Amino acid sequence: MIERAARRRVLIVGAGRRVQGNFLPAFRCLDDRYEICGLHARTWARLLPVAQAWGVAAVGDLGTFDLSTVDLVAISVPTAQNAVVLQALLPAAKTLHILIDTPVAATETELAACRPLLAQFAGVTVAEDYMNFPAFTLVRDAAVRGLIGRPRSLSLFNIGYRYHGLALIRSFTGFGPVVQSWRRALGTHGTIVGYEFADGFSATVIGPYRRHEHGGGLLLEGSCGFITEAATDASFVSKKREMFVLQPDRSDGVLTGYAIVGGGAEVRLACPDLARMRGMGLADASELNLLRGCGLIEVIRSIFHDKNINRSYGYAQGLYDSFVSLHAARGDAILDPCGLLAADAPAVLPWRRQADQQTYLKASKKASAALGAAEKILVRAGDVVDATREARQGDHTALYGARVNGRELPGTVWFIYNPAWGLA
Amino acid sequence: MYLARTMAELTPAARVLARDGLVMLPDIYTVNDLAELNAAMNTLFASRQDQKRSYVRPDDMMALGILDLVLSPAMLDVLFTIMPDPVLYHLHAYEIEAGCSQPHIFANQPGGWHRDMDSAYFRDDPTHVSVFVYLSDVGPDDGVFEFASQEPEAALMRGAPAMSLTGSAGLAFAWHRSFYHRAAPNRGPRRRRLLKISIQRNEFPSVLMEKDYVRRMLAEVPAGNPKLDVLLGRLQGLAAPHQAASRMIAPVRVQPMATVDVTQAAPGSVDGSGAGLPYD
Numbered sequence: 001m002i003e004r005a006a007r008r009r010v011l012i013v014g015a016g017r018r019v020q021g022n023f024l025p026a027f028r029c030l031d032d033r034y035e036i037c038g039l040h041a042r043t044w045a046r047l048l049p050v051a052q053a054w055g056v057a058a059v060g061d062l063g064t065f066d067l068s069t070v071d072l073v074a075i076s077v078p079t080a081q082n083a084v085v086l087q088a089l090l091p092a093a094k095t096l097h098i099l100i101d102t103p104v105a106a107t108e109t110e111l112a113a114c115r116p117l118l119a120q121f122a123g124v125t126v127a128e129d130y131m132n133f134p135a136f137t138l139v140r141d142a143a144v145r146g147l148i149g150r151p152r153s154l155s156l157f158n159i160g161y162r163y164h165g166l167a168l169i170r171s172f173t174g175f176g177p178v179v180q181s182w183r184r185a186l187g188t189h190g191t192i193v194g195y196e197f198a199d200g201f202s203a204t205v206i207g208p209y210r211r212h213e214h215g216g217g218l219l220l221e222g223s224c225g226f227i228t229e230a231a232t233d234a235s236f237v238s239k240k241r242e243m244f245v246l247q248p249d250r251s252d253g254v255l256t257g258y259a260i261v262g263g264g265a266e267v268r269l270a271c272p273d274l275a276r277m278r279g280m281g282l283a284d285a286s287e288l289n290l291l292r293g294c295g296l297i298e299v300i301r302s303i304f305h306d307k308n309i310n311r312s313y314g315y316a317q318g319l320y321d322s323f324v325s326l327h328a329a330r331g332d333a334i335l336d337p338c339g340l341l342a343a344d345a346p347a348v349l350p351w352r353r354q355a356d357q358q359t360y361l362k363a364s365k366k367a368s369a370a371l372g373a374a375e376k377i378l379v380r381a382g383d384v385v386d387a388t389r390e391a392r393q394g395d396h397t398a399l400y401g402a403r404v405n406g407r408e409l410p411g412t413v414w415f416i417y418n419p420a421w422g423l424a
Numbered sequence: 425m426y427l428a429r430t431m432a433e434l435t436p437a438a439r440v441l442a443r444d445g446l447v448m449l450p451d452i453y454t455v456n457d458l459a460e461l462n463a464a465m466n467t468l469f470a471s472r473q474d475q476k477r478s479y480v481r482p483d484d485m486m487a488l489g490i491l492d493l494v495l496s497p498a499m500l501d502v503l504f505t506i507m508p509d510p511v512l513y514h515l516h517a518y519e520i521e522a523g524c525s526q527p528h529i530f531a532n533q534p535g536g537w538h539r540d541m542d543s544a545y546f547r548d549d550p551t552h553v554s555v556f557v558y559l560s561d562v563g564p565d566d567g568v569f570e571f572a573s574q575e576p577e578a579a580l581m582r583g584a585p586a587m588s589l590t591g592s593a594g595l596a597f598a599w600h601r602s603f604y605h606r607a608a609p610n611r612g613p614r615r616r617r618l619l620k621i622s623i624q625r626n627e628f629p630s631v632l633m634e635k636d637y638v639r640r641m642l643a644e645v646p647a648g649n650p651k652l653d654v655l656l657g658r659l660q661g662l663a664a665p666h667q668a669a670s671r672m673i674a675p676v677r678v679q680p681m682a683t684v685d686v687t688q689a690a691p692g693s694v695d696g697s698g699a700g701l702p703y704d
Binding site: 140141143144146147148149150151171172173174176199201222224307308309311312 | 450453455456457458460461462463464465560561591592594
């Protein structure tokens with residue numbers, strides 16, 4: 001088999017820190033597959049120094065640039081500008097593939113502006129690099145090899161930033177929609193957010209986000225073993241379950257890849273692009289930034305060449321993760337934003353709590369003893385309440401559209417006394 | 425006498441199969457599904473790794489508790505998108521040995537390229553189709569499946585457009601068995617594992633159903649699921665009702681990005697296993 005050379009032409013829109021730190025280095029690492037045919041930014045003052053530093057043509061006006069010579073436009077601009085850029089590219093939409101940075105839209109107004117435009121392009125890939133970090137790719141690879149049986153749950157300790165965390169979680173489920181979610185506050189600073197999926201997989205994101213620091217990590221539990229980043233977990237687990245440790249490979253202290261070892265097995269992933277990016281003299285050569293570059297390279301490879309997990313991650317998926325994770329972090333009812341995954345996702349995801357002891361649902365926050373019989377509903381330990389929305393009010397939580405053990409309740413708002421309730 | 429369908433009678437995916445011979449499929453199995461399938465089969469494959477080609481057959485799948493997952497709703501959607509009355513004639517996962525310099529099959533043909541002559545060929549009607557799902561990552565040196573999209577009855581020439589189906593575990597595609605194809609040598613260090621499901625129109629008798637390892641599986645799968653009854657050949661010899669996929673699979677075409685690199689293949693360079701077609 002003789003492969004034909006197929007070098008694609010890419011135009012990059014944006015010249016900010018993300019473009020300089022990740023997009024340009026990533027495309028340079030893929031220069032056997034891509035030629036950067038231009039770089040565009042809104043002002044010459046911003047554009048010229050970057051174009052000169054990287055030796056690429058500066059494109060001052062998208063309107064006069066011949067887009068018919070371009071295969072791919074990579075967009076990394078503030079979310080409020082995405083619709084403006086997409087509009088300018090629209091005349092060539094039928095032949096153009098778009099690579100657009102995350103989040104694609106930060107507000108529902110931006111979502112409404114971008115979505116119909118994105119639908120008109122030949123293809124759209126979202127630059128969701130996080131789930132493609134080498135460590136996470138290796139964890140998925142190890143799971144797929146069957147090392148731990150069927151994955152049951154994923155916990156992200158301080159490493160699950162909103163949409164990045166949810167995208168990583170959903171990469172295990174074929175990007176299936178969340179079917180249930182819950183949130184619990186950790187004092188005033190952090191939150192725990194849980195997600196559940198139709199295949200029985202569940203995930204927990206423990207905040208706050210601290211990926212830029214050491215510590216935290218992931219724990220993926222399967223039906224017959226688990227993968228952890230903390231070797232000390234061996235002290236707490238049953239001998240019947242195989243434990244595998246995800247660890248960085250370093251040479252002279254420099255990160256070169258990752259390994260998963262345990263149970264007589266060893267799976268490794270080398271990251272040669274790390275060394276290449278280190279040689280580019282990037283302003284931000286931190287490990288985290290270089291890993292972002294590695295993740296982005298995987299995303300870019302999926303556009304025209306490799307068939308990896310990003311093939312399934314289009315703009316609807318990116319928008320879904322942005323908005324569902326946003327709602328989850330706020331503790332609002334989660335809607336499938338604008339029906340992004342309409343066929344698969346429930347419109348409203350129920351919040352769920354389980355009574356730890358006998359207690360009451362109450363029509364107000366008054367003590368139950370002060371309420372009349374019609375103003376309180378007795379529940380027993382183990383009863384489950386779910387609601388379409390919750391709002392924490394001191395030591396109480398207001399529930400909207402509440403049901404007990406699946407039975408609808410009269411009225412619109414009921415209150416629970418938080419200490420009596422745990423997670424279902 | 426089989427009455428071939430016209431293009432107008434085909435689903436979009438089947439039309440692509442008729443024209444191009446190969447269609448890419450959306451992910452059929454999630455990461456979690458692939459993990460379950462491989463975890464269940466690992467021990468069995470490990471016990472068979474002394475074999476150049478080792479199999480997990482339908483009765484094994486039944487015993488391992490993964491047959492339902494293999495024939496998941498998503499897989500049934502694929503099969504019933506391709507044809508309305510598919511009957512199985514291959515259902516197995518298999519591994520091929522690592523560190524080889526020759527294709528694992530038809531190594532005596534130029535480059536291992538061949539057509540499957542156990543399958544009938546009608547120009548506009550893909551009656552015999554295989555679905556491959558990689559269960560291990562397959563790079564250029566890992567026994568990658570290669571496919572020539574030219575008119576299958578023409579001689580395969582050096583330089584003919586071809587495609588090399590590299591990809592991560594989970595990559596799925598369907599291909600027309602009458603087109604030229606091959607497995608490139610698995611030069612890599614790992615055994616290549618894939619799931620193979622072949623289907624044919626109900627009017628063609630399936631030899632698979634006569635195998636003991638299938639009979640054992642059939643005995644344990646209860647009748648009554650209309651799609652499974654067709655697929656498992658329970659309506660062979662009868663006019664099977666045509667079933668529509670619950671969710672029609674949209675075809676994704678793949679452009680040849682490579683060329684065949686063998687010395688000229690003679691027009692007759694097809695495998696000999698089709699001597700005496702069972703359907704004519």
